Amino acid sequence: xxxxxxxxxxxxxxxxxxxxxxxxxxxxxxxxxxxxxxxxxxxxxxxxxxxxxxxxxxxxxxxxxxxxxxxxxxxxxxxxxxxxxxxxxxxxxxxxxxxxxxxxxxxxxxxxxxxxxxxxxxxxxxxxxxxxxxxxxxxxxxxxxxxxxxxxxxxxxxxxxxxxxxxxxxxxxxxxxxxxxxxxxxxxxxxxxxxxxxxxxxx
Amino acid sequence: xxxxxxxxxxxxxxxxxxxxxxxxxxxxxxxxxxxxxxxxxxxxxxxxxxxxxxxxxxxxxxxxxxxxxxxxxxxxxxxxxxxxxxxxxxxxxxx
Numbered sequence: 001x002x003x004x005x006x007x008x009x010x011x012x013x014x015x016x017x018x019x020x021x022x023x024x025x026x027x028x029x030x031x032x033x034x035x036x037x038x039x040x041x042x043x044x045x046x047x048x049x050x051x052x053x054x055x056x057x058x059x060x061x062x063x064x065x066x067x068x069x070x071x072x073x074x075x076x077x078x079x080x081x082x083x084x085x086x087x088x089x090x091x092x093x094x095x096x097x098x099x100x101x102x103x104x105x106x107x108x109x110x111x112x113x114x115x116x117x118x119x120x121x122x123x124x125x126x127x128x129x130x131x132x133x134x135x136x137x138x139x140x141x142x143x144x145x146x147x148x149x150x151x152x153x154x155x156x157x158x159x160x161x162x163x164x165x166x167x168x169x170x171x172x173x174x175x176x177x178x179x180x181x182x183x184x185x186x187x188x189x190x191x192x193x194x195x196x197x198x199x200x201x202x203x
Numbered sequence: 204x205x206x207x208x209x210x211x212x213x214x215x216x217x218x219x220x221x222x223x224x225x226x227x228x229x230x231x232x233x234x235x236x237x238x239x240x241x242x243x244x245x246x247x248x249x250x251x252x253x254x255x256x257x258x259x260x261x262x263x264x265x266x267x268x269x270x271x272x273x274x275x276x277x278x279x280x281x282x283x284x285x286x287x288x289x290x291x292x293x294x295x296x297x298x
Contacts, residue, residue, distance in 0.1 A: 059210040059265065074265040075210065131215055138212075145211065148218055148263045 006084075009113045009175035019186040020121040023179075026114040026167065030087030032080040032094065033111075034070075036103030046097040050090070051080065060145045062157065071144040071157060079155070079169075084109060112155070113175035115168045115182070121189040122164040128185050132156075150181050207283050210265040218263030224248055225256045225270045225289065252276050258286060 010025040036043040038057050047055050053065035056072045063070045068090070069081040082090050087109055094105040117126065123134040129150035132139070143158045155169035170178045204216040227248070230240040256272045268286035273279065284292075 074267060077266075131217075146264050146266075153263065 009172045010179055013179060016183065019183070020189045021117050021119040021125050021186050023182050023186065024116055026116050028084050029114060030082050030084040030090075030107070030109045031112065032082070032087065032091055033106045033108045034078045034080050034094065034103070035076055036098070036101065037076060040101065043098065043101045043103055046101060047094070050093045050097045060143055062142050062144045071155070073146065073155070111172060112169040113172050113178075115170065115175075115178060117166045117168060117182075118163065120164060122166050124189045125182070125186045126156075126166065126168070129181065150178070152177065154178070204278050204280070206259060206269070206271055206280060208261050208264060208267070208269065209283060209285055210267060211261065214261070214264060219259045219261050222258035222260065225258045225286070228293070254281065
């Protein structure tokens with residue numbers, strides 16, 4: 001009998017060294033899709049019991065407790081991040097805690113591929129493919145939002161600033177496309193001056 | 204055209220899809236005598252020139268249903284509310 005082995009969408013891909021940013025795939029992260037009514041105190045308390053954090057209710061925010069993170073996706077939906085090895089355990093605990101509450105939790109670890117962008121040019125490169133005002137102070141560390149990136153649906157999580165670390169979540173079937181997009185567009189970063197006097201962040 | 208989503212802030216219309224008139228109301232009765240009302244509800248739509256309230260879905264963002272009041276001639280946007288709030292206002296007879 002052969003052993004089943006986990007193979008992510010971008011297994012074996014390595015970014016060339018001459019890109020303006022560093023990109024790599026995050027392979028060890030588990031993801032749980034959690035939905036429920038944010039106005040229901042019982043639901044929020046049960047989620048907090050299991051995850052150790054208050055689910056963020058403010059749009060476009062995230063929360064973290066140790067190795068567990070919760071990203072706001074919509075007013076009643078969150079993406080829970082944890083180490084891949086802990087996903088099953090966490091999911092079982094969530095389901096047990098939420099058994100009597102109108103809600104659902106599903107393991108979606110293999111639904112999306114995570115591409116991590118690092119380096120001072122990360123925002124400028126991403127700007128070539130989306131219409132967010134990534135240079136504005138709104139996009140501080142911890143910000144999460146869904147967007148149209150290079151014509152596909154994506155989820156952006158700003159992990160940290162200076163140095164910039166951005167996680168881009170794309171659906172697995174688009175992983176190849178997104179990766180190739182970065183290889184094609186990540187080489188030279190033009191100084192982006194969208195309108196008027198807007199300055200590009202200092203390098 | 205920018206739509207000021209209550210959750211995501213001002214976003215370009217490419218992120219949204221439009222459904223249509225938000226003001227039509229489903230008839231309360233299933234009585235066959237109300238067939239005319241049902242016909243209106245299912246098939247008849249106005250195509251106004253000017254202010255118009257319509258449903259928009261923010262598929263490229265928070266995936267919420269919104270009610271956007273806009274001018275069909277100039278694309279000026281007068282207001283955006285969530286479909287939930289709109290429905291509650293409708294029930295109270297405010298809209």
